[in-house]
Amino acid sequence: MEGAYWIPEGVEEIEPGALIGCRIGTLHVPWTAHVHEHDQLVFSEDEEENEELMPAVYFWTKEYANRDEETWAFEDDGEYRLDEHDVAYSLDGHRLLFARMTFKGEEYIVPDGVVTICSMAFACCRQFVTLTIPRSVRLIGDFVFGSGGGKIVIRE
Secondary structure, three states: OOOEEEOOOOOOOOOOOOOOOOOOOEEEEOOOOOOOOHHHOOOOOOHHHHHHHOOEEEEOOOOHHHOOHHHOOOOOOOOOEEOOOOEEEOOOOOEEEEEOOOOOOOEEEOOOOOOEEOOOOEOOOOOOEEEEEOOOOOEEOOOOEOOOOEEEEEOO
Protein backbone atom coordinates (compact mmCIF):
# COMPACT_ATOMS: atom_id res chain seq x y z
CA MET A 1 0.00 0.00 0.00
CA GLU A 2 1.07 3.53 -0.68
CA GLY A 3 0.93 6.53 1.68
CA ALA A 4 -1.99 8.70 2.64
CA TYR A 5 -4.49 10.56 0.48
CA TRP A 6 -6.55 13.49 1.73
CA ILE A 7 -9.77 14.13 -0.21
CA PRO A 8 -9.95 17.94 -0.43
CA GLU A 9 -12.33 19.72 1.90
CA GLY A 10 -15.39 20.97 0.04
CA VAL A 11 -15.88 17.67 -1.82
CA GLU A 12 -19.46 16.60 -1.16
CA GLU A 13 -19.82 13.45 -3.24
CA ILE A 14 -17.55 10.59 -4.20
CA GLU A 15 -18.83 9.08 -7.41
CA PRO A 16 -19.39 5.30 -7.45
CA GLY A 17 -16.29 3.68 -8.91
CA ALA A 18 -14.08 6.72 -8.33
CA LEU A 19 -11.74 4.73 -6.08
CA ILE A 20 -11.62 1.48 -8.08
CA GLY A 21 -8.02 0.52 -8.70
CA CYS A 22 -6.60 2.94 -6.11
CA ARG A 23 -3.90 1.63 -3.78
CA ILE A 24 -3.94 3.84 -0.70
CA GLY A 25 -2.57 3.19 2.78
CA THR A 26 -4.72 5.78 4.55
CA LEU A 27 -7.70 7.70 3.17
CA HIS A 28 -8.97 10.88 4.82
CA VAL A 29 -12.58 11.81 4.04
CA PRO A 30 -13.49 15.43 4.86
CA TRP A 31 -16.47 16.45 6.95
CA THR A 32 -18.04 17.99 3.82
CA ALA A 33 -18.38 14.63 2.04
CA HIS A 34 -21.64 12.73 2.29
CA VAL A 35 -19.74 9.50 2.91
CA HIS A 36 -19.84 8.14 6.44
CA GLU A 37 -19.56 4.36 6.10
CA HIS A 38 -16.87 2.04 4.76
CA ASP A 39 -19.54 0.33 2.63
CA GLN A 40 -19.77 3.51 0.54
CA LEU A 41 -16.11 3.20 -0.50
CA VAL A 42 -15.35 0.72 -3.28
CA PHE A 43 -11.77 -0.06 -4.36
CA SER A 44 -12.61 -3.17 -6.39
CA GLU A 45 -15.77 -4.69 -7.82
CA ASP A 46 -14.67 -8.04 -6.36
CA GLU A 47 -15.86 -8.13 -2.73
CA GLU A 48 -12.85 -10.06 -1.36
CA GLU A 49 -10.35 -7.90 -3.21
CA ASN A 50 -12.20 -4.79 -2.03
CA GLU A 51 -11.72 -5.86 1.59
CA GLU A 52 -8.01 -6.48 0.97
CA LEU A 53 -7.56 -3.09 -0.71
CA MET A 54 -9.59 -1.12 1.85
CA PRO A 55 -7.19 1.32 3.50
CA ALA A 56 -7.45 2.76 6.96
CA VAL A 57 -10.19 5.36 6.55
CA TYR A 58 -10.53 8.45 8.71
CA PHE A 59 -13.92 10.19 8.49
CA TRP A 60 -13.29 13.75 9.70
CA THR A 61 -16.01 15.51 11.69
CA LYS A 62 -14.28 18.89 11.64
CA GLU A 63 -12.04 20.86 9.31
CA TYR A 64 -8.58 19.48 8.63
CA ALA A 65 -7.11 22.82 9.74
CA ASN A 66 -8.61 22.31 13.21
CA ARG A 67 -7.19 18.85 13.76
CA ASP A 68 -5.45 18.10 17.00
CA GLU A 69 -1.87 17.26 16.10
CA GLU A 70 -1.67 14.81 18.98
CA THR A 71 -4.40 12.60 17.49
CA TRP A 72 -3.66 12.59 13.76
CA ALA A 73 -4.66 9.29 12.26
CA PHE A 74 -1.26 8.67 10.69
CA GLU A 75 2.29 9.92 10.54
CA ASP A 76 2.66 12.71 7.96
CA ASP A 77 4.98 10.62 5.82
CA GLY A 78 2.48 7.75 5.79
CA GLU A 79 4.99 5.32 7.30
CA TYR A 80 3.84 2.90 9.97
CA ARG A 81 4.32 -0.68 11.06
CA LEU A 82 1.63 -3.33 11.33
CA ASP A 83 1.53 -5.92 14.08
CA GLU A 84 0.34 -9.51 13.63
CA HIS A 85 -3.29 -8.41 14.20
CA ASP A 86 -3.20 -5.75 11.44
CA VAL A 87 -3.07 -2.87 13.91
CA ALA A 88 -0.82 0.00 12.79
CA TYR A 89 1.64 1.86 15.01
CA SER A 90 3.94 4.81 14.48
CA LEU A 91 7.47 3.68 13.73
CA ASP A 92 8.56 4.49 17.29
CA GLY A 93 5.65 2.43 18.69
CA HIS A 94 4.28 5.28 20.81
CA ARG A 95 1.09 5.85 18.80
CA LEU A 96 -1.58 3.29 17.94
CA LEU A 97 -2.77 4.70 14.62
CA PHE A 98 -5.50 2.42 13.28
CA ALA A 99 -6.77 -1.12 12.83
CA ARG A 100 -7.07 -2.34 9.26
CA MET A 101 -10.32 -3.73 7.88
CA THR A 102 -8.82 -7.22 8.29
CA PHE A 103 -8.73 -6.83 12.10
CA LYS A 104 -11.46 -9.15 13.38
CA GLY A 105 -10.55 -9.48 17.04
CA GLU A 106 -12.99 -8.93 19.87
CA GLU A 107 -10.17 -8.31 22.34
CA TYR A 108 -6.91 -6.50 21.76
CA ILE A 109 -4.02 -5.89 24.14
CA VAL A 110 -2.23 -2.62 23.47
CA PRO A 111 1.49 -3.10 24.16
CA ASP A 112 3.44 -1.30 26.87
CA GLY A 113 4.98 1.99 25.79
CA VAL A 114 2.03 3.22 23.74
CA VAL A 115 1.23 6.82 24.72
CA THR A 116 -1.52 7.78 22.24
CA ILE A 117 -4.49 5.95 20.75
CA CYS A 118 -5.52 8.00 17.74
CA SER A 119 -9.05 9.10 16.92
CA MET A 120 -11.10 6.47 15.12
CA ALA A 121 -8.36 3.85 15.60
CA PHE A 122 -10.86 0.97 15.57
CA ALA A 123 -13.59 2.74 13.59
CA CYS A 124 -13.62 0.06 10.91
CA CYS A 125 -14.72 -2.59 13.43
CA ARG A 126 -18.32 -3.73 13.32
CA GLN A 127 -17.80 -6.04 16.29
CA PHE A 128 -17.61 -4.98 19.94
CA VAL A 129 -13.92 -4.57 20.82
CA THR A 130 -12.37 -4.65 24.28
CA LEU A 131 -9.07 -2.76 24.40
CA THR A 132 -6.77 -3.54 27.28
CA ILE A 133 -4.36 -0.63 27.56
CA PRO A 134 -1.21 0.01 29.61
CA ARG A 135 -0.90 2.86 32.09
CA SER A 136 1.54 4.53 29.67
CA VAL A 137 -1.43 5.72 27.54
CA ARG A 138 -1.94 9.45 28.15
CA LEU A 139 -4.20 10.43 25.25
CA ILE A 140 -7.14 8.67 23.66
CA GLY A 141 -8.63 10.28 20.57
CA ASP A 142 -12.31 10.71 19.67
CA PHE A 143 -14.60 8.00 18.35
CA VAL A 144 -12.09 5.18 18.89
CA PHE A 145 -14.61 2.41 18.19
CA GLY A 146 -16.73 1.56 15.17
CA SER A 147 -20.39 0.67 14.92
CA GLY A 148 -20.00 -2.38 17.19
CA GLY A 149 -18.84 -0.23 20.09
CA GLY A 150 -16.25 -1.17 22.63
CA LYS A 151 -14.73 -0.65 26.03
CA ILE A 152 -11.33 0.21 27.42
CA VAL A 153 -9.77 -1.65 30.33
CA ILE A 154 -6.65 -0.23 31.99
CA ARG A 155 -4.31 -3.00 33.08
CA GLU A 156 -2.07 -2.91 36.13
